[in-house]
Amino acid sequence: MAAPRLEVVADEKAAARRAAELIAEAGAAAAAERGPFGIAMSGGRSPWAMLAILGELDEMPWDATELFQVDERIASPGSEDRNLTHMVLGLSMDHQSALRPMPVTQRDLEAAAHDYENGLPERLDLIHLGLGPDGHTASLVPGDPVLDVTGRRVALTGGEYQGYRRMTVTYPAIDTARQILWLVTGAEKRDPLAKLLAGDTSIPAGRVQNDNMIVVADEAAAP
DSSP: OOOOEEEEESSHHHHHHHHHHHHHHHHHHHHHHTSOEEEEEOOSHHHHHHHHHHTTOTTSOGGGEEEEESEEEOOOTTOTTOHHHHHHHHSOTTTGGGEEOOOTTSSOHHHHHHHHHHHSOSSOSEEEEOOOTTSOBTTBOTTOGGGGOOSOSEEEOSSOBTTBOEEEEOHHHHHTSSOEEEEEOSGGGHHHHHHHHTTOTTSGGGGOOOSOEEEEEETTTOO
């Protein structure tokens, strides 16, 4: 497996812009080559800024885009802890039709995870991932049984993480994506980023196996 390509920019704002530019480039290429552009996006503060910038880029093919969620907390609609809440706020009304929210408010969550998986493209064009200080990515968190899921592309975590159970894409979905874009900012990410770049499988992020990965990091996070 090829090591991730690292791009270092000055700060969090520059990282959000560079990541948005890379997504728009991938989207334009996918639209030209295949028609639709299937992207899955993670939550977090930096991605909210990235999403807002993405909405302003002319080359982003919004009419051809399906915007899936990488993961979501099982919480009530409109909760500040929901990734979807911030995605909706970050997108203009013109672009919100691209959203494909994870159905975390359904009574039967296992069935909901199956339904979401069935709605994914056979192969996502791009997955945006973040990196936690503990080395988690998506909601693939240390010690959770979801790390060992191999037969599903969307699954539920076995327990709560930071107060919530989660729905998340799994390694099979991530590993088969055409491209992985990591957005990593902040000094608290320096150690896990070094492990990710080294392919250290002691952290969940280090277990991702994809030959087309780029990491956009700010100077604070760069090892």
